[in-house]
Every structure is written in C-alpha cells, then in structure tokens.
Amino acid sequence: MTERPLITDAPNTWCPGCGNFALEYAFRDVFQELQKEGISLEKFVLVTGIGCHAKIADYLDVNSFYAIHGRAIPVATGIKIARPDLHVICCVGDGDAYAEGLDHLIFGAKRNIDITVVVHNNRVYGLTTGQYTPTSPLGFKGRSTPAGTLEYPLNPLELMLTSGATYIGRGYTKNLKLLRPLLKDAILHKGFSFLDVLQICATYYDVHSMYDSLVYEVKEQPGESYEEVIKRLREWDYNNKAPIGLGTYYRKEAPTFNDRITVMKVSDREREEIIRRVLEEHL
Amino acid sequence: MNDFSVLIGGKAGEGLNKAGQILAHLMGRLGYRVYMYYDYPSLIRGGHNFSVIRGSEQKIAGHRAGMDIVLALNQDTVDFHRDKILPGGLLIYDAYYAKGEGMAIPLKQIIEQNKAPSITANSGIIGAFCKAVGIEWGILEEVLHRDIPPKVLEINLAVARGGFDAAQEHQKLHDLGRSALPFITGNEAIGLGLIQGGLTTWVAYPMTPSSSLLHFLAEMSDKVGLKVIHPENEIAVMNMALGFAAAGERVGVGTSGGGFCLMSEGLSLAGMSETPIVIMMGQRTGPSTGLPTYTGQTEYHFLRHAGQGEFSRFIVAPGDANEAFYWSTVALNLAWKFQIPAFILTDKTLSEGGYSFTIDEIRKVPVEDSPRWDGTLPYRRYAFTESGVSPLTEYGREKAVVKVNGYYHDPRGITTEDPGIVAPMQEKLLRKLQGLDQELVSYDTVNQSGSSGAVVALVCWGSNKGVCQEVAEHLGLRMVQPVVLWPFPVDSLRRALEGTSRVILVENNATGQLAAMMRQYGFAVHEQIHKYDGRPFTVEELENRVKGVLP
Ligand SMILES: Cc1ncc(C[n+]2csc(CCOP(=O)(O)OP(=O)(O)O)c2C)c(N)n1
Ligand SMILES: [Mg+2]
Secondary structure, eight states, rough: OOOOOOSSOOOOOOOOOEEEEEHHHHHHHHHHHHHHTTTOGEEEEEEEOOGGGHHHHHBBBHHHEOOOOOOHHHHHHHHHOOOOSSSSEEEEEIIIIITHHHHHHHHHHTTTOSSSSEEESSSTTTTTBBBBBBBBBBTTSSSSSSSSSOOOOHHHHHHHHTTTTEEEEEETTTTHHHHHHHHHHHHSSSOOEEEEEEBBBTTTOOOHHHHHEEEEOOOOOOOOOHHHHHHTSSSOSSSOOOEEEEEEEEEOOOOOOOOOOOOOOOOOOHHHHHHHHHHHHHO | OEEEEEEEEEETTSSSHHHHHHHHHHHHHHHHHHEEEEOOOOSEEEEEEEEEEEEESOOOOOOOEEEEEEEESSSHHHHHHHGGGEEEEEEEETTTOOOSSSEEOOHHHHHHHOOOOOOGHHHHHHHHHHHHHOHHHHHHHHHHHHHSSSSHHHHHHHHHHHHHHHOOOOOHHHOOOOOOOOOHHHHHHHHHHHHHHTOOOOEEEOTTTHHEEEEEEEEHHHTTTTTOOOOHHHHHHHHHHHHHHHHTTOOOEEEEEHHHHHHHHHHHHHHHHHHHHHEEEEOOOSSTTTTTOOOOOHHHHHHHHHHOOOOOOOHHHHHOOHHHHHHHHHHHHHHHHHEEEEEEEEHHHHHOOEOOOOGGGGOOOOOOOBBBBBOSSOTTOOOOOOOSSSOOOTTTTTTTOOOOEOOOOTTOOOOOOOOOHEEEEEEEEHHHHHHHHGGGGGOOOOOEOOTOOEEEEEEEEEHHHHHHHHHHHTOOOOOEEEEESSSHHHHHHHHTTTTOOEEEEEEESSEEEEHHHHHTTTTTEEEEEEEOSSOOOHHHHHHHHHHHHHO
C-alpha cells in the first residue's frame, strides 16, 4: 500500500475561508483512514454537480465524474448499479441538489441506492455569485432577490426522511472533528446516506458566528419512532433561530436497490442462441 | 404476382394489434413475406384502431391503400375503410355491430353461445377470414396455439371455429409453399441487434414509439443478462446511462422527441466527457405532444445539432427490420470504438410496424470496443492521440485514477481554461469524426435499388424505404436511401446519384430535412414530396405523388 497525497496539483480557486477546504481535507483524511482499513483507493468514485463545491473533483486525486448541474445523483446511481463494489460519493451543492436536481435526490433516497450524498450547503449559489437557494432563509437578499426572497426554505433532512433515505446526518465545516467520522460513517453505511453539511461561504453568506452560537451535537436515538425523528429534524427549520443539531439523526438497515437486482453474465455465443430462439417464437 | 392486403378494424381495447399479428402469422404460414401497419389513436379505450396486414411474394416494407379483405368489428371500420376494398374484394363484418355489403358473421351470437368474453370477437372474425380465403382450419388452430395464452386458448378456439363455420369461401389465397419467416417489429429488431452487439444495460422512460423497445428488453432481461432501468425522467435516464458507461457497461437509452429534449444537456456531457452511449430516438408527429401515436421524420436536424458545443456523433436511420437489427449492432460498436453518442433514428412506422425478418441475410458484425488502457501509469483518460480516441478504462482498475469531466480538461481529466489545452481538446473531440468517416467507408451507408441506370432518383430515408423502393420499381426510377445520416455520407451518396438528372426527395415532414442537408453539401434537389399528417405513405399514394412531379 502506497501513501498517496490524494490532493492533485490543480490550482485551488476557492476563496480564503471557504468551508469547502474543510470538506476537501476531511475527505482526504477519511479516504486515507479507509485505505488503512483495507479499502483500496480505486474503489472510491466522487461524482459532482456544478458549483464551487464541485471543484473537489479536480482537487482530490481519486476517481471522479465531474458531471453537470443537478445531475450527480443519476450518474452515481448508474455507476453503483454497474459496480456494486465501488464506493460512490456525490459532492453536490444546495442549488445543485435541492433546486436543479431535486427529483434525483428524492428518487435516490426512494430507491435506497447505496451511495453517499454530501451536500455542501452554503445556502447560496456560490459559483454564480450569490443568488438564494432552496435553503436560504426567508427574506434572503441575493443578487436575484435584492428585496429579499418571498419563500420559506425547505428542510432537506425532513424531506430525506420522508423520501426513504436510510442514513441522515448534518455536519458543519467548522467542526472538522465531527465531520470526519460523519463522512466515514455515511460512506460505510449500506444504503442511501445523506449528509447536509453547513458550509461557510466566506464571500456570499458568511454566517459562521450565528452557526457557532447555535450548533450542538445530537445523540443517535436508536429505536425512535418516525414521529420522534421528524420532531427532532424539525427543531431547526433552516429559517428560525433554534438550536442546530450536528451528527447522525437517523440510521436504518434496509435492502438497497442493488440487493434487488440479480443479473447473470451471458456469453456472446449464448446471446446468439437466445436471439435464434426468440426469432423462432415469432414465426 | 401474389400481393394480398387485409385490414382489421375496431375499437381501441379490442386487441387489434394482436389480431394483426395473428393475421400476419397466418400469411407467413402460406409463405408470404409480410408487413403490418398498426394505426391507433392515443387512448386506451374507444376510438378507432386498425391494422393493415399485407403479404407478398417479395419482402416488403410498406402497405397498400387497396384492400382485398376488410374485417370490420364495428361500423366505423365499415365507414372509414369500405372505399378501400378492391374490385373482387370482400367486407366481412360483425352482423350485430356493423352494417354493410359483404359477409355478415353473427359474432355476438357465437360469443354468447360459447359464454366467451367480447374480446374474442377478433378470433371469431379471423376464423371467418380463414374460411373466406381458403386457409385450412388446422393452420389457424396451430397459429392460435402459438399466439394465444393457454388460459384463454380454448375459448378463443371455440369462437374462431364458430366464425370459420359461419363463413363461406370467397377467394383462394394461394399457398406459396414456402416456410414462414419470423415476423417482428422494428423495435424488436433494434432490441435484438443491440443484444447481438453486447448491450448490458438499457435505461429508458416510457414514450411512444420507444416504449415497446423498453418493454421488449425488460421481457428479455432475465434471458440475456440485461439490466433494464426505468428512472424518474429522461434527464435521469441520460445521466444514469453515462454513469453506467463510465463504469464499464455497454448501455443504451430510448426515447422520442419530447424525452430527447430533456436528454440534450446530458448528450452534450456525453460528447464532452467522451462517454459512449447509444440513443434510440423514435420520431412521432409534430412539435410538443403533436400526435403521440403517429409517425414523422422531423428530428434529423435536431439530432444533428442537439446539445451545446461541437462534438462528434453518429446518426443512422434504418429503413426496415433487417437494417434496424444490423445497424443497432453497428451503432453500439461505433459508440464504443469512438467514445461518442450514436443515434438509432427511427419513427413510429418502423418502430411499431411488423416485418418479415431474415437474420441469415444480415452481415455478421463482431463486437468491437474502445482501445483499452495498457496499464502504463499514470492513467490519462483524455490522452492525446492521433485518432482523438484515448484508451479507455473503467472505474475500479488498480492504480488508475479515472477522471471523467464535462468541463474542458487536460489529458488527466482535470478542469482547465488554458487556451493551449482547450483548443487541442476541442480538435480531439472533432478529430474522431474523421476517423468515423474513414471507418464508414467499409459500410454500405447509402442503399440503392430500383433501376440503377435511371436518370430520375427517388431519395428517402428511414421507414420510407419500403414504399419508395416499390414505387421506383413500378415507375422505373432509381431509389437512393442514405442510411447513415451523420457523418453525412457525401461520397457514397454522390456515387449513388451518379448519372441522375432529376432528384425527388420523399420525406415525412413539412420542410425537407434531408433535402436541406443535401443542398448544404452541394447536391441538387429538384422536387420535394412531403407528408406530415402523421400517416405513412401507402404505395399508391406515393406513386401518384411521384407521377405528379415527373416531367
Ligand atoms: C443547467 C444549468 N443551469 C445553470 C447553471 C449555472 N450554475 C452553475 S453553478 C450554479 C449554482 C451553484 O450553486 P450550488 O449548487 O449551491 O453550488 P455552490 O457554488 O454554492 O457550491 C448555477 C446556477 C449551470 N451550470 N447549468
Ligand atoms: Mg451553494
């Protein structure tokens, strides 16, 4: 086993103070840790959308599919169905996953496809320079909404629970100590793992002092009823000034999409034989 | 020459597609080469459905306007199709639900006597048909045994027998004394051709006329080790398929125009990321929802240009089931060999039409793949090569870091805006088209039939092949059909048109998309015949239209 630095020489263009650095280094540490535990590096595939978050595909020296805005999850789903042995991780943005590609997020959870979705949730469109996203608070003054937004944010954790995700957690880029084990846990969970990571956007939505004053670590509550989980997930609705829980909220073992697929290999000769047989049925 | 057409019509929900297949199988038993056109509105029950089944000594791929027999399960069929009955032809109709001149069959009574469900009226009228044209009961019995599920076989046999006994012989359909050929739809031919080409995964969202391909492959999936996935929408379809391809699967998607609109951003990603993919695109009529269950040839230019940016692609438009099979295998090969999107462009007529199929006449095509990475480190997904094609490897290969990217990227797959890399990467994307063009020299990209020396050429593409071929034969014209539509087969088309002085284009659209493409490449187009009402040309209709523009 060789120690690879895991960071490419691609010039990094995130702003100073950007929360994405924390995610990048947390991923690197987790990949190295998992490698020590026996998962070889080529088993990881990073699939990204488009946005500041997505540059992580260039920066981390592992397999990647730098896809298009909102569509990381279907790409990852294809990879995972084809290759159940791979660990497929989506790094997506909040605009990416909650606006442009929301349908895929819901369906990924619904299928319980065994991938990990990590939302770099800075609650703003970073790359397109500061418009509101589905998790920006009511009244958010972005460049497309100078007078403030007219709509409430959605609560992605609640949405994921009702959609069928089997692992739900929240992280924060200023709490690396918690972020690493969260990422590792989510990657190792068998089934659809969802992590909403509150990510500081130093340029367009720097609310770290607010987060710092509200975050606390949640304790996992095995055996909780659906209603009880929902209640905890609703404590902070991305709009109110309430305590913000960090950690694993929900975990469930359930058959994954791949578990329900069985496909056998068929040789070229057998294929031709089958074609002949089908044609005989069509006489 | 023996050429025989029968039309069966009734209400939607009465199983007229199935009835058409049974009639096709019956004619097949007598050694006829068969074509079937199935016409149905976009609804589940009610409305008027009909199938036209035509048998001929020669292989055919189109239907005629005139009918030898019309089988009417309702009054609409009599009213709409009475005029098509040829001199000496016959109307056979349900005595209770229709009135007309011809042979009335008391289907209602027969069904009641047998306590059978009303859907068995099909079998009853087919029984009457067999008697009327002198097909022995034993042949019908054998065909019904094969075509009707065991659970309802007995009751259908009983009603068929009732119809058979209630009819009288009218004219003898000659037994050509040849064995039957398989009778399959264009979509089934595409499915089998893809399977032949090593397809491992199919991803699609239902949309006529591609749905029956999805259904066929889903039915086949267990037998041939195929993964068939139906995701949330066409955007997911395309992107999921690219994930499959990047993970080493031989994958295709199927859709129609509306669904393909949703796929076009993913298509562009396939182009930029050099991810191979096969796309079956079945055309129907008109903009937006148009006529969902009717035919058209309006997406040639759309496919040629779909997706932002400039990248290489392959478009083939097969003209019948044999071509659909062969070119589907080839499309898979070319997509992988050149790491490009490859389109199989069909329409409702081809996809859902039925054809006698002759697999032994199809040139055998071995499975071809991308050049593969030889293990030299570091792996470069987008290594510059003379051909523009970089050695491929899939995720999970030891020591390889595979970086697939939809931004302009360097050879490793890392995003770059460096003009010194962007320009050669763009050239790499387009250089593959030259290689493809070269490769296609060994394929018959343009078909020619009719009178090879004629100075008037009928030029068509896709499902118009069958009718154009027949009209060209009747009128002594040359028939030219480009099968490969992109890269545009300039040299082959020039050869096919050599010595012609009058070129007549036949297309199921209102603007002339092949005509425009030909003009762009300097070919003369003298006349254009269009049909854009959703219905395919019949042989007679096209013949009249062509005569109208002949000097
Ligand atoms: C189909 C499409 N629409 C719009 C864009 C432009 N665009 C690029 S990134 C982005 C939003 C990014 O926001 P988010 O997903 O939150 O990522 P962040 O930059 O904040 O990390 C948009 C709208 C695009 N690339 N593709
Ligand atoms: Mg964002």
